[in-house]
Amino acid sequence: MNLARVFAFSTAALIAAGLVMTPQAAQAQTLVWEDNFNGPSIDGNKWIYDVGDGCQIGLCGWGNSELQYYTSRPENARIENGRLVIEARRENFGSRGFTSARLKTEGRMHFKYGTLEARIKVPDLRNGLWPAYWMLGTVGNWPARGEIDLMEMGSAAAIAAGRTNRRAGAAVHWDYQGSQADYGRDYDSASDLNGGFHVYRMTWDPQFIRVAIDGQQFFEFAISNIEGASLHEFHHQYFLLLNLAIGGSYTGILSGNGITAPLPAKMEIDYIRLYQNPGSELYTGASAPSGKFGVFTERSDMNDRLRYDGDANLYLWNNLAPISASAFEGNQLMAFRANAGAWYGLGVATGYRNMSRFANGRLKFHMRTTTPSTFKIGINSSFGDSWIDFVNGGQQYGLVRDGRWHEVSIPFSAFHDLDLHAVKQMFMLVSDPPAANVDVLIDNVYYQDR
Numbered sequence: 001m002n003l004a005r006v007f008a009f010s011t012a013a014l015i016a017a018g019l020v021m022t023p024q025a026a027q028a029q030t031l032v033w034e035d036n037f038n039g040p041s042i043d044g045n046k047w048i049y050d051v052g053d054g055c056q057i058g059l060c061g062w063g064n065s066e067l068q069y070y071t072s073r074p075e076n077a078r079i080e081n082g083r084l085v086i087e088a089r090r091e092n093f094g095s096r097g098f099t100s101a102r103l104k105t106e107g108r109m110h111f112k113y114g115t116l117e118a119r120i121k122v123p124d125l126r127n128g129l130w131p132a133y134w135m136l137g138t139v140g141n142w143p144a145r146g147e148i149d150l151m152e153m154g155s156a157a158a159i160a161a162g163r164t165n166r167r168a169g170a171a172v173h174w175d176y177q178g179s180q181a182d183y184g185r186d187y188d189s190a191s192d193l194n195g196g197f198h199v200y201r202m203t204w205d206p207q208f209i210r211v212a213i214d215g216q217q218f219f220e221f222a223i224s225n226i227e228g229a230s231l232h233e234f235h236h237q238y239f240l241l242l243n244l245a246i247g248g249s250y251t252g253i254l255s256g257n258g259i260t261a262p263l264p265a266k267m268e269i270d271y272i273r274l275y276q277n278p279g280s281e282l283y284t285g286a287s288a289p290s291g292k293f294g295v296f297t298e299r300s301d302m303n304d305r306l307r308y309d310g311d312a313n314l315y316l317w318n319n320l321a322p323i324s325a326s327a328f329e330g331n332q333l334m335a336f337r338a339n340a341g342a343w344y345g346l347g348v349a350t351g352y353r354n355m356s357r358f359a360n361g362r363l364k365f366h367m368r369t370t371t372p373s374t375f376k377i378g379i380n381s382s383f384g385d386s387w388i389d390f391v392n393g394g395q396q397y398g399l400v401r402d403g404r405w406h407e408v409s410i411p412f413s414a415f416h417d418l419d420l421h422a423v424k425q426m427f428m429l430v431s432d433p434p435a436a437n438v439d440v441l442i443d444n445v446y447y448q449d450r
Contacts, residue, residue: 032282033109033274037084042077045285046109048382048419049077050102050243053095056417057384065254066130067247069096077101084269086244088129090259097256098263102243106382107352107422110138110237111274112281117201119270122153122194123244126164128259130154130245131267133200135238138352144175146233149184150211151200153193156252158186165192168200170211170219174233181230187218197270205277209234237281242269285421288357295348295426296365296445298330305446306426312350317430319344320440328366328405328443338431338438345430347380348445353423358447363410365427365445370403373434377410380425383417387430405443 035046049072054062061067068088070076076087076099088100122131132152137145149171158167171184193213203210211219223234244267247253276282294305296314306312320336327333338344363379378387388410390396400406412420427445431438 030276031273032114032276033111033284034272035084036082036271037079037269038082039079041079042084042103044421046105047103048106048108048421050104050383051417055095061248062245064245064248064250066245067096067254067256067259068098068100068245069094070102070243071099072101073099075099077103080268082270084242086242086267086269088123088244088246088263088265088267090256090263098246098259100244100246102241102245104136104239104241104382106136106138106239107354107419108239108285109274110239110281110283110352111276112235112237113204113206114274114276114280114282115201115203116150116240116272116274117199118150118272119197119199120151121197121266121268121270122165123265123267124165124194124262125154126261127159128154128247128251128253129261129265130248130251132241132243132245134241136241137233138237138239140233143173143180144233146236146238147171147173148202148204148209148234148238149173150202151213152250154251155186156250159252163188165194166190168193168213172209172221172234174231176230183221185219187213187216189213197268204234206235237283240272242267283352285354288354288421290357290449292449293355293358293447294445295447296332296334296443298332299444299446302446306348306350312348312426315347315349317345317347318342320346323439325368325441328368328441330443333441333443335441336439338434338440340436340438341433343431343433344438344440345428347425347428349425351424353426354421355423355426355447356421358412358449359420361412361447361449363412363427363445364448365408366405366443367399367408368403368405368441369399369439370401371434371436371438371440372401373431373436373438375429375431375440377408378425378428378430379415379418379423380428381419382422382424383419385428386415386418387428388414405441407444 053069086101093099133150135148152169158164166189169186173182201212207224209221223231289304291303294302319338319342323335323337325335372392374391376387378385397410398408
């Protein structure tokens, strides 16, 4: 849902590189995932919300100068008459003067290649509403993670042309030699697209990404020249997003006074269906472990554990040098020294992990330090980073800063904005620059479900 309408590659260059326009591939045949929105409420096993104005993850206005505050309230997202309703409202909430909702399947459904079809109705967009049906990659940071926009409406160009309700766009965004690259196409309908349902379909295979509206293809992008055009992003798994934004760079309207679209306004989704061929990839959330799950421990009483042979990696982010020390248990431990005057941090990265059965449990580990400095313990999930502050003299969760081993036990309920269904870094530690050198020893890290 990036603004990106000034495209980095000309059509001629794309054709020369073999990136556009060859005959369309056959549609995938097997239905592998769907949501018909027939239940009493939004299915949490399929969807999760982005909440806030983006500032909490360092992207105020969600990176596009948007004006709304996303919520998970039924006022903004609900099931109504067998349809998912995303409703934008003019109201003061949080830091913003508008509310809406953004839902995604991150950590619940990811896929690579297939035919994705959705039946969607948008409201009167004139002017300032920005509905979007799109996808983000599961690997890397934007734009290197990739983005595929299957339907966006309400662009500044459409407003200027008097076609706000008649123009739909599709686009892709990726990293090309360290810079953002973009390619997109628009579809101009002979009649208004708002007020009625239309079918938006994407077909994605190792050669092409194509998008059609009501059977009329208007977007095609060739992705087979992976090395030459740096298109690796379009050959790994993606998750879906649905949202109705208000204002922002895409619309060219950056002030609430410029929003003239009738509010409240509803974006309705009748169904979404994914079809795949053999060889395509589908992730629908691995079964969640329970009991005790080892993050960094050699104990034998774990029900399951991470394995640091490609299953997980320990990353040292800054200002940490290994030191010799005795482990609390087993032979391995995290033992590091951080020098004064520079921040330090580390993280255990795993890819997506469904840890939802630990919601009523605790993160446990043993720690040994004498530092009086403040540090943070965190977990990264689909919501971004979530941190617990350890301030000397404050809540220590069992830690004593006396240079001896002590068990730290943090209830997962103490973390804010934590999606245990989609954990990507199971343990993190970070600190602002300490006033003196710091020795930090950590061992026996695990999740316990009670």
